[in-house]
Amino acid sequence: MHTTQNPSSQPIHRQTRGNYGLVGRPLPADPASLIAPAGAEVGLGALPDEAQICSCNGVSKGTICIAIADGASDVSAIKGATAAGTSCGSCVPMLKRLLTAQGVELSKALCEHFTQSRAELFQIVQAAGIRTFSGLIAQHGTGTGCDICKPAVASILASTSSDHILDGESAALQDTNDPFLANLQRNGSYSVVPRLPGGEITPQKLIAIAEVARDFGLYTKITGGQRIDMFGARVEQLPAIWRRLIDAGMESGHAYGKAVRTVKSCVGSTWCRYGMQDSVGMAVQLELRYRGLRSPRKIKLGVSGCQRECAEARSKDVGVIATEKGWNLYVGGNGGATPKHAQLLAGDLDSETLVRYIDRYLMFYIRTADRLQRTAVCQETIEGGLDHIRAVVCQDSLGIAAELEAAMARHVAGYSDEWADVLADEAKLSRFVSFVNALDQPDPTVVFDEGGPRKVPVLLGTPRIGDTAESAS
Numbered sequence: 001m002h003t004t005q006n007p008s009s010q011p012i013h014r015q016t017r018g019n020y021g022l023v024g025r026p027l028p029a030d031p032a033s034l035i036a037p038a039g040a041e042v043g044l045g046a047l048p049d050e051a052q053i054c055s056c057n058g059v060s061k062g063t064i065c066i067a068i069a070d071g072a073s074d075v076s077a078i079k080g081a082t083a084a085g086t087s088c089g090s091c092v093p094m095l096k097r098l099l100t101a102q103g104v105e106l107s108k109a110l111c112e113h114f115t116q117s118r119a120e121l122f123q124i125v126q127a128a129g130i131r132t133f134s135g136l137i138a139q140h141g142t143g144t145g146c147d148i149c150k151p152a153v154a155s156i157l158a159s160t161s162s163d164h165i166l167d168g169e170s171a172a173l174q175d176t177n178d179p180f181l182a183n184l185q186r187n188g189s190y191s192v193v194p195r196l197p198g199g200e201i202t203p204q205k206l207i208a209i210a211e212v213a214r215d216f217g218l219y220t221k222i223t224g225g226q227r228i229d230m231f232g233a234r235v236e237q238l239p240a241i242w243r244r245l246i247d248a249g250m251e252s253g254h255a256y257g258k259a260v261r262t263v264k265s266c267v268g269s270t271w272c273r274y275g276m277q278d279s280v281g282m283a284v285q286l287e288l289r290y291r292g293l294r295s296p297r298k299i300k301l302g303v304s305g306c307q308r309e310c311a312e313a314r315s316k317d318v319g320v321i322a323t324e325k326g327w328n329l330y331v332g333g334n335g336g337a338t339p340k341h342a343q344l345l346a347g348d349l350d351s352e353t354l355v356r357y358i359d360r361y362l363m364f365y366i367r368t369a370d371r372l373q374r375t376a377v378c379q380e381t382i383e384g385g386l387d388h389i390r391a392v393v394c395q396d397s398l399g400i401a402a403e404l405e406a407a408m409a410r411h412v413a414g415y416s417d418e419w420a421d422v423l424a425d426e427a428k429l430s431r432f433v434s435f436v437n438a439l440d441q442p443d444p445t446v447v448f449d450e451g452g453p454r455k456v457p458v459l460l461g462t463p464r465i466g467d468t469a470e471s472a473s
């Protein structure tokens, strides 16, 4: 294993990333190309060696290039040599691009157990009708699987059917949050997010959420996706919390899954003087259509009622912005560590065509993306880029539009609320305990500090709010 040092003695700001590494230096290209949209972007090759690629661990481009020159031939080797990509993982696509730029041919294998890429495994599962991980690895892989292929195959199986993700052996394949259909928090407690389509909520549902939060002592927070998150639930409380929410007319928001999350919207033409179309109505329609759709990574949508963009639709995987004649459809946006503006796929669409194109786009992405790849990176790296995607979605260049639409129609028809299904199934309910041999026993290590301005999780062994240095020692 190689260990390398940053070749520069210059201090590098932790947040220096991408083209920000050019600050204070002679520009390597026409200035217009540095600020122009995709297609005119200056690549990684133009960045100086000091430019930080992994900001979590402070690893520069130069350090990574030295590791590659010393023999690191894949992302795992770079991680081992430099620690780049070992925290949040958002720089992994850049590590791959650096490898490719240095002439290293990357394997498409999903992991050591499957020589196929995720897209190839998706095709195999779909064509052969394989419905279990054990069946897939027996016929097309080797060994017993790992933390990479198990959740990736679980996601493929979920995307290709309406089976419950906790059915049979699938339950043991799921990622961190999915086994309990909730978001694991720092101290082992969970958060709960009911779906609020389009961010719309009635006073009755607001009251129901408030009463649940009060009765279970949950901390509440409005999310960026126009929902209400309730924090601090112990695992054995989750079924009782969801029974109350479902009785009040709510359902899972899939905040825990690699799936369609939210469709954010502004108030649109119903209330706003500038509104061109009913953005709330469209957002609700889209969220009800795509809820529960599992994908390589989370999917967010947004709908704005005019170009003023109050719903920030162009920062979403699928963004819809109203025009005088209909809707503009943008794809491939995201926030996060490397924010991307979504790109225009088609303009002035009527509502029916808009939904049909989104059906095709989402299903094409789910079929073709790599493991954990969001839409922005998928459309950057796919051969032909956005033009190819536009041809597939809008001109049916591959002749698969009807197939993609049929797949989405099957998803819509097969949808049922994951949490309602759990509450109706004793076997699934039996998972929601802290100790399998002491069913009523709460986990004593899940504790909170409620002495400050807000309830916070406590990590045992760390000081609580208000502790003096002396009392914490």
Ligand code: SF4
Residues within 6 Å of the ligand: 266, 267, 268, 269, 272, 273, 274, 275, 276, 279, 304, 305, 306, 307, 308, 309, 310, 311
């Ligand atoms: S995006 Fe336009 S329609 Fe929507 S709230 Fe803002 S100004 Fe109004």
